[in-house]
Amino acid sequence: MEGYDLIGDIHGCGATLAALLEKLGYHQRGGVYRHPRRKVIFLGDLIDRGPRIRLAVTIARRMVEAGEAHIVMGNHEYNALAYTHPAPSGSHKRWLREHTPRHNRIIQDTLDQYRHHTNEWEDTLAWFKTIPLFLELDGIRVVHACWDDALISELKQRLPTARMDDQFLVESNxxxxxxxxxxxxxxxxxxxxxxxxxxxxxxxxxTRQSFRAHFWAANPQQWGDVVFQPDNLPGDLEARPLTDSERERLSYYGPEQPPLFIGHYWCEGIPALPAANIACLDYSAVKFGRLVAYRWSGETQLNADHFVWIQVPKEERALPKPWEIDFD
Incomplete structure (x- = not known):
């Protein structure tokens, strides 16, 4: 095997995923995309927001189950599990993730697209439960949003496969x-x-009352040193000093650690490396950004020339085109 093709947040852009796999040299045989010398690693967030969520899940799941791909849990898969799991008896709420207007809005596209496929949706949720929270494979690390050594050590001790059980799911709320x-x-x-x-x-x-911070600044002093999201901080908050408690709550991933691949952060523009050993592959595909892959072939120093992407076309929201894969 030559290496792995790591693919960022898809968010229901199923037709674009099929096109990206073809561009990477994967072709469908027996309903599964396969490559003679490579495998895919999906970084989570297959669902929500996009127009072809079932297609995206089907492509990824079939590849994983056929041994042609791996996957890590995204926050949207986790949200779906918590949204559909009853709260424990005696709780003041009905579901682990309450059905608030905000939560309803996030998952609505997914529920709509599975509305007439209830058995498939239940089966999909069961599959989500089998997805690990992180991967360490052949010298690389993969996690949806943040690698935290201490917390990952705790997870390994509790769940050696890094897969949630029902007790962990309930407790996680x-x-x-x-x-x-x-x-x-x-x-x-x-x-x-x-x-x-x-x-x-x-x-x-x-509307958000917090901002996303990254975890590779060695000695951050102010908010602008760690902010990592497309939305700018209001006013002069980038110059606001980090407090000791804020700094203590941040994770840190140093340059001596193995190559790490993440998604989650809604990057924009031409894919670039935020650190020499870290690649973020979420480039806002569902907002007509880019669906991005990184072709890793064993290198210990990542190279921005190894990014491959497809600009998500406006047609992703239109009626299916003749070239679109249809598993039904």
Whole structure:
């Protein structure tokens, strides 16, 4: 085997995923995309927002189950599991992830596209439960949002396969629990709260009271040293000093560590490496950005020339084209 093709957040852009796989040299045989010398690693967030969620899930799942791909859990797969799992008896709420207007909106496209495929949806949720929270393979590391050595060590001790069980899933909705700390950091990454009364009105229509922070600054001093998202911080907040408690809550991934691949962060523009040993592969595909892959072939120093992408066309939201793969 030559190596792995790591693919970022797809978010239901199933037709574009098929086109990217073809561009990478994968061809469908027996309903599964295969390459003679390479395998894929999906970085999670197959679902929500996009127009062909079932197609994206079907392509990825068939590849994983045929041994042609690996996958790690994204926060959107986790959200779907918590949204559909009843809260424990005696709880004040009905579901682990409450059906608030905000949560309903995030998952609505997925529910709509599986509405007439209820058995398939139940089976898909069962498959989501089998997805590990991180991978270490052949000298590389893969996680959806953030690699935190201490929390990953805790997870390995508790769940050696890094796959959630029902107890972990239920516990992960308690903000004071170990499961919550692990799940939140690995699938959502570090966040820093904005000052009271300040909010970011994001390009995806949501209002946020915190911002996404990265985890590869060796000695960050101010908010601008760690902010990692397409939305700018309001006012002069980039110059706001990091407090000791904020700095302590950040993870750190040093340049001596193995190559790491992440998604999650809604990058924009031409794919680039945020650090010499870190590649982010989420380039806002579902906002007509790029669906991005990194072709890794054993190198210990990552190379931006190894990015491969397809610009997501407006036609992704149109009626299917004749070339689109149809598994039904």
């Amino acid at each position: 308690d903000p004071g629990s170990q499961a919550y700390r692990i799940l939140d950091r690995l699938t959502r990454g570090p966040h820093i709260r904005l000052p009271k009364g300040v909010a970011i009105h994001s390009g995806d229509g949501f």
